[in-house]
Amino acid sequence: MQHLDTFRLIEAIARAGSIRKAAEDSNITASALNRRLARFEREFGSQIFERLPRGVRLNPAGELVLQHYRAQRSDLARVKSQVADLTGVRRGHVTIACSQALLPFFLPEQIAAYRNAHPGVTFAVNVRDREQAEAELVSFRSDLALVFEPRVLVDFQVLHAIPQPVCALFARDHPLAQQPELRLRDCLDHPHIAPAHKYGVRGLLDMAAKRVGRTVTPVVETESFELIRYYVMHERAVGFQIPIGLSAERDTGMVFRPISVRDMPPGNLLLGQMRGRVLSVATSRFADQVALALAEMSGA
Amino acid sequence: MQHLDTFRLIEAIARAGSIRKAAEDSNITASALNRRLARFEREFGSQIFERLPRGVRLNPAGELVLQHYRAQRSDLARVKSQVADLTGVRRGHVTIACSQALLPFFLPEQIAAYRNAHPGVTFAVNVRDREQAEAELVSFRSDLALVFEPRVLVDFQVLHAIPQPVCALFARDHPLAQQPELRLRDCLDHPHIAPAHKYGVRGLLDMAAKRVGRTVTPVVETESFELIRYYVMHERAVGFQIPIGLSAERDTGMVFRPISVRDMPPGNLLLGQMRGRVLSVATSRFADQVALALAEMSGA
DNA sequence: CGATCCGGTGCATTCAATGCACCACTAAGG
DNA sequence: CCTTAGTGGTGCATTGAATGCACCGGATCG
Numbered sequence: 215m216q217h218l219d220t221f222r223l224i225e226a227i228a229r230a231g232s233i234r235k236a237a238e239d240s241n242i243t244a245s246a247l248n249r250r251l252a253r254f255e256r257e258f259g260s261q262i263f264e265r266l267p268r269g270v271r272l273n274p275a276g277e278l279v280l281q282h283y284r285a286q287r288s289d290l291a292r293v294k295s296q297v298a299d300l301t302g303v304r305r306g307h308v309t310i311a312c313s314q315a316l317l318p319f320f321l322p323e324q325i326a327a328y329r330n331a332h333p334g335v336t337f338a339v340n341v342r343d344r345e346q347a348e349a350e351l352v353s354f355r356s357d358l359a360l361v362f363e364p365r366v367l368v369d370f371q372v373l374h375a376i377p378q379p380v381c382a383l384f385a386r387d388h389p390l391a392q393q394p395e396l397r398l399r400d401c402l403d404h405p406h407i408a409p410a411h412k413y414g415v416r417g418l419l420d421m422a423a424k425r426v427g428r429t430v431t432p433v434v435e436t437e438s439f440e441l442i443r444y445y446v447m448h449e450r451a452v453g454f455q456i457p458i459g460l461s462a463e464r465d466t467g468m469v470f471r472p473i474s475v476r477d478m479p480p481g482n483l484l485l486g487q488m489r490g491r492v493l494s495v496a497t498s499r500f501a502d503q504v505a506l507a508l509a510e511m512s513g514a
Numbered sequence: 515m516q517h518l519d520t521f522r523l524i525e526a527i528a529r530a531g532s533i534r535k536a537a538e539d540s541n542i543t544a545s546a547l548n549r550r551l552a553r554f555e556r557e558f559g560s561q562i563f564e565r566l567p568r569g570v571r572l573n574p575a576g577e578l579v580l581q582h583y584r585a586q587r588s589d590l591a592r593v594k595s596q597v598a599d600l601t602g603v604r605r606g607h608v609t610i611a612c613s614q615a616l617l618p619f620f621l622p623e624q625i626a627a628y629r630n631a632h633p634g635v636t637f638a639v640n641v642r643d644r645e646q647a648e649a650e651l652v653s654f655r656s657d658l659a660l661v662f663e664p665r666v667l668v669d670f671q672v673l674h675a676i677p678q679p680v681c682a683l684f685a686r687d688h689p690l691a692q693q694p695e696l697r698l699r700d701c702l703d704h705p706h707i708a709p710a711h712k713y714g715v716r717g718l719l720d721m722a723a724k725r726v727g728r729t730v731t732p733v734v735e736t737e738s739f740e741l742i743r744y745y746v747m748h749e750r751a752v753g754f755q756i757p758i759g760l761s762a763e764r765d766t767g768m769v770f771r772p773i774s775v776r777d778m779p780p781g782n783l784l785l786g787q788m789r790g791r792v793l794s795v796a797t798s799r800f801a802d803q804v805a806l807a808l809a810e811m812s813g814a
Numbered sequence: 815c816g817a818t819c820c821g822g823t824g825c826a827t828t829c830a831a832t833g834c835a836c837c838a839c840t841a842a843g844g
Numbered sequence: 845c846c847t848t849a850g851t852g853g854t855g856c857a858t859t860g861a862a863t864g865c866a867c868c869g870g871a872t873c874g
Binding site for chain 2: 217218258259260274275278279281282285286289290293294296297298300301490
Binding site: 232233234244245248249252265266267268269270 | 850851852853854
């Protein structure tokens with residue numbers, strides 16, 4: 215696998231922007247690395263880096279090469295996983311890029327359930343906003359993405375989708391807890407804590423507020439939904455999150471209720487992979503399990 | 515590219531069925547080859563050959579590995595082709611598996627036209643029956659297939675299809691040349707020369723004959739459509755072929771006419787590739803050109 | 815039972831990959 | 845305008861992985 219080693223070095227050069235820095239990062243001499251690159255370019259038949267006075271930078275050919283090797287590496291992992299499956303040993307590794315909402319309840323439960331059945335399978339969970347998640351898939355850094363209301367859909371192949379209404383959350387003794395139906399204007403009339411604009415929940419809130427001639431003016435704006443969940447217990451404020459990121463049993467003292475569909479259509483939580491890619495056995499089975507769990511959830 | 519070299523050797527072992535034979539074919543010692551294989555299996559993490567008393571044979575894991583590397587090699591070729599495209603040099607190589615009907619007129623014309631525009635692109639044309647053609651695509655030995663009435667359609671992604679009625683051909687002074695509409699029974703009443711059963715033309719003939727209670731009883735049965743074309747000039751016999759394999763201008767002294775659709779539905783000539791594969795720039799453009807030519811042909 | 819094939823292994827050799835020292839060059843920065 | 849600290853690239857000695865040779869143990873076939 216000498217070959218993939220060279221590719222790892224090429225990736226390091228692209229990342230560092232300089233042969234010498236990359237050499238240092240990779241614990242080899244710059245000369246050796248320089249030669250590896252030169253040899254690769256000679257054998258490949260064309261330069262893949264532009265030589266700049268202050269370093270090097272991938273040229274378009276290099277971008278293609280990088281993409282090719284990432285795909286190859288991922289496919290090799292899939293083959294290994296399938297082989298492991300053949301030999302009876304259920305091993306594998308699953309990398310997931312997901313929205314924050316999945317972190318507290320859904321994913322831990324799903325991963326634990328899967329690992330209970332297949333202890334040989336390991337996981338990596340990367341928290342990413344919806345734009346980053348798709349980039350992760352395209353560069354093969356993640357196998358699956360589970361995100362709320364992703365923006366771009368090129369190269370994102372949807373494996374499963376369930377609707378998730380935006381919910382308002384507040385302390386149990388908050389006046390809104392008495393309301394039979396929760397309207398958006400009521401939430402906005404109270405002090406509220408909202409996620410940053412890059413998140414899908416905020417996008418839906420902004421859009422819905424605009425439609426009724428209001429704006430979202432949070433007293434606290436944050437990138438952390440965890441903060442939102444805990445904050446509403448301290449100030450008598452209204453937070454926002456989708457149901458999958460909430461649990462009535464676990465967060466006692468807090469209640470959450472969906473905002474009326476008259477004000478806001480539900481958003482979509484999407485499970486997806488890179489379009490056209492063949493997933494490893496473990497990843498594929500885990501995706502099946504997650505899809506099933508999502509289906510049961512939206513059915514119930 | 516040390517790595518792809520090892521894979522070439524593994525392919526040689528799989529082909530030869532024995533390390534020693536493969537070593538001889540590859541001009542290295544059996545010991546070196548044995549070690550390469552051992553090292554690969556060690557690094558890969560599992561054996562890919564069963565060791566038999568009289569040699570070795572790929573195990574299921576090996577089949578997967580082979581498939582993976584073939585895909586990888588093909589994808590690397592695509593990347594190289596795209597890079598060549600970037601650097602302005604239009605180079606590339608296109609491998610086609612095709613039915614015999616394409617050989618005399620259609621493909622030479624198409625290839626010559628393409629090479630006239632892009633002299634850097636080279637071609638390989640493999641004559642294959644319809645079953646072999648699909649196998650060629652799956653194993654990445656060919657990039658495109660252009661075949662008449664392929665049987666299996668798994669993994670065969672159709673890029674373009676045109677109908678082709680089976681035609682009867684005979685000498686200009688053959689009695690059938692007077693007939694206003696050509697019926698199947700008339701052809702079968704005369705001595706006829708027909709292709710072997712594995713060909714689509716024969717399949718359609720057999721089926722149509724059965725429907726009218728007749729059988730195809732050729733005086734000459736052959737695997738060569740070239741023989742058929744020339745034979746009808748020597749004996750007063752009826753041959754069969756699809757229009758794309760025939761030319762009124764070029765084969766003077768011979769005429770051909772479609773068999774009435776009342777007796778036989780036209781078959782399909784399909785241009786296809788391996789499902790899901792990304793073709794090289796040259797291959798993709800050539801496929802576009804061929805599809806266009808086919809469209810014009812069926813339109814006219 | 816001998817001949818012949820097979821995959822696998824210890825040992826000496828060789829050649830490609832590496833590290834070191836150094837060159838030429840450029841962009842900043844007094 | 846010169847210094848300095850970066851950069852990519854190169855000649856040379858060294859080393860270690862891949863190779864070839866000779867050989868082993870075992871299975872099949874005539």
